[in-house]
Amino acid sequence: MPDFPPIKACIFDVDGLLINSEDIYSQTMNNVLHEYGLPDIPWSVKAMQQSRGRQGFINVMQWANLPITVDEFQAKVSTQRDPFKNCELLPGVQQLLYNLSERVQSSPPHLAIASSAERDFFKLKTDRFRSVLSVIPEHHRVFGHDPSMAGCKGKPAPDIFLQTLQRINGSLGADEAQSRPEECLVFEDSIAGVEAGRAAGMRVVWVPHPGLLEVYRGREEMVLNGGLLDEDAAMVGSFPTSSEGEIEERGPVISKDGRARLVTSLEDFPYAYYGLRIRH
Incomplete structure (x- = not known):
């Protein structure tokens, strides 16, 4: 494991990360x-x-x-x-949330949501499994149309993750240490989300849709290293295309600085890599 501080907070995107929306x-x-x-x-x-x-x-x-x-x-x-209304939880989500909230030895991380979606739309999509998501406190949930996001930029800007960290720290008791960006772990499925998490100074777990991963086969590290989607880049006419040929089996795909890692499914989340010890 790279020499990073322990994880104190886990911040989750929603669409395509927690649910199949x-x-x-x-x-x-x-x-x-x-x-x-x-x-x-x-x-x-x-x-x-x-x-x-x-x-x-x-x-x-x-x-x-x-x-x-x-x-x-x-x-x-x-x-x-x-x-x-028919959204489903993606594989591994329920177990991951349970493990992070109930089974982490010593201090469990704070759990939060940072989604660009509207709050009411989130409720419509997740009402059927709100008990599973209840481990994430309501005051740790930040949405794109929240008043606190007024004047903020959307992803790939880091604003929503920084707002979420501020929300977490604002809920702590006087005797609790504030969490720093480098102690936060962002879970994202989109490339813009990966860049936003990195721009916030946080560590990132990239869990892409299989279709997105296929497009970037062979270039996963470019995504993890950040800077792939420059807001000023002329994107039209230069959309990426899938790599051709056989893809050789490799070990874990991690950014050069160790801050971002590819995980193809939350069922395979590497707790030990992030210093999270789970009670069995």
Whole structure:
């Protein structure tokens, strides 16, 4: 394990990380694309849409050359909410949350959520398993439309993670030590989220959708090292494409500085690597 301080806080994204809503988001966009006789959005384009707010929709529109405005596109997508009532927890989520909240020896880490989504939409998507998520305190949950996020930038800017850390520290007792960014572990599925976590000075666990991972086969370390998606970069016309050929089996994929690591499933979360000892 690299020489890092112990983990005091774990901050989770939601969509595509805790729940399978990313596939549903894809389908809602595909439904709109189909209205105009267009094919499904490929993961090479979706990579530029995930966790990027309005700019993400612009990226999709420029790829698809849709004859509507960004606001119209977002409205057509956002009205399709019923399918999200059927969201499911992704593999390993329930056990991971239980282990982190109940089975960590000595001091369990503080658990928090940092999601760009709306709070009410989060409730709709997670109502069926709110008991599982109850280990994450309500006052440790930060959403993109919260008043505390007014004036803040979305991912890949670090603002939402820094706001979440501030929320955690604000809930501590007078005798409890404040958590520093380097003592926080961010769980993310999107590339923009990985960059936001790194920009916040935190450590990052990247758990990508299989479709996203396929796009970046052979370039995983580029994602983990950060700086892959520059906000000023001209992305349209330069979307990444999947690597070709056989992919050789490798050991753990970790950034050069050890701050970010690829985990293909939360079922395989490496507790020991982060100094978390789990009682058996």
